[in-house]
Amino acid sequence: MQSQLRKFKAAIFQALSHPTRIAIVEILSEGEMSAGAILERLAVEQANASQHLAVLRASHIVVNRKEGNQVFYSLKNHRLVDVLSLMRLYFMEELNESVEMLAEINQQSTGSAPKTDS
Amino acid sequence: MQSQLRKFKAAIFQALSHPTRIAIVEILSEGEMSAGAILERLAVEQANASQHLAVLRASHIVVNRKEGNQVFYSLKNHRLVDVLSLMRLYFMEELNESVEMLAEINQQSTGSAPKTDS
DNA sequence: ATAGCATATTCGTTATTTCGAATATATGAT
DNA sequence: ATCATATATTCGAAATAACGAATATGCTAT
Numbered sequence: 540m541q542s543q544l545r546k547f548k549a550a551i552f553q554a555l556s557h558p559t560r561i562a563i564v565e566i567l568s569e570g571e572m573s574a575g576a577i578l579e580r581l582a583v584e585q586a587n588a589s590q591h592l593a594v595l596r597a598s599h600i601v602v603n604r605k606e607g608n609q610v611f612y613s614l615k616n617h618r619l620v621d622v623l624s625l626m627r628l629y630f631m632e633e634l635n636e637s638v639e640m641l642a643e644i645n646q647q648s649t650g651s652a653p654k655t656d657s
Numbered sequence: 658m659q660s661q662l663r664k665f666k667a668a669i670f671q672a673l674s675h676p677t678r679i680a681i682v683e684i685l686s687e688g689e690m691s692a693g694a695i696l697e698r699l700a701v702e703q704a705n706a707s708q709h710l711a712v713l714r715a716s717h718i719v720v721n722r723k724e725g726n727q728v729f730y731s732l733k734n735h736r737l738v739d740v741l742s743l744m745r746l747y748f749m750e751e752l753n754e755s756v757e758m759l760a761e762i763n764q765q766s767t768g769s770a771p772k773t774d775s
Numbered sequence: 776a777t778a779g780c781a782t783a784t785t786c787g788t789t790a791t792t793t794c795g796a797a798t799a800t801a802t803g804a805t
Numbered sequence: 806a807t808c809a810t811a812t813a814t815t816c817g818a819a820a821t822a823a824c825g826a827a828t829a830t831g832c833t834a835t
Contacts, residue, residue, distance in 0.1 A: 608832050
């Protein structure tokens with residue numbers, strides 16, 4: 540039960556554990572988009588983008604729909620966008636803590652003067 | 658900028674992409690705990706637990722403190738617990754959708770009678 | 776039928792992850 | 806000093822992930 544839930548979470552995190560796939564999810568948060576349009580915003584090889592889309596499909600994070608020549612992708616559940624937003628907040632908090640720690644160090648050693656040099 | 662943020666998210670997801678590590682984070686959400694106490698709740702080899710803890714340390718998800726013989730671990734930022742809660746919600750929503758889909762199929766083919774057989 | 780697009784898949788290579796067994800390190804107790 | 810306990814690290818093997826190049830598939834238009 541709990542172990543199934545943990546496996547599920549791990550599998551989703553695994554699917555999201557690549558910057559390109561994060562980018563794809565964030566792009567799709569704006570709405571449905573063709574594979575080609577996604578590719579345009581990604582700065583990777585076509586094959587590579589398609590491979591990353593395949594990973595997201597396999598974990599049911601995205602769904603696709605064929606229309607003639609093209610394949611349109613969209614997020615299956617926008618809840619994941621909330622997860623990514625929360626991760627952004629987490630990032631900010633961590634960053635903030637690091638900055639504060641640096642400030643403290645500067646203050647302790649010099650009394651002030653936040654210079655770059657040692 | 659954005660790409661740095663995506664790399665960060667991907668790195669955290671990577672660190673969380675294993676059921677044992679998810680379990681560790683969830684256990685630590687209850688508060689600080691020694692490596693041994695964590696191990697007791699994990700059903701894995703000692704070495705393996707230690708390796709997973711090392712991964713979480715490397716990504717600064719947990720911090721540790723030595724006290725005599727033991728090492729106590731705790732979450733560096735509890736925001737990640739919120740992320741895991743959201744993932745639970747995501748799981749429930751996906752599960753729900755699957756169940757509803759199954760119900761629809763049963764209704765269409767039989768008019769009712771949600772039996773297990775074909 | 777042929778050609779051209781959009782997209783997916785396969786293949787080979789290289790890198791990374793995971794695990795248990797064994798070993799190392801550090802602390803505390805005798 | 807020796808030993809036990811708690812924890813970490815190293816090693817080798819097997820599995821998995823990532824990438825680009827090449828190729829395949831499936832439409833659409835001619």
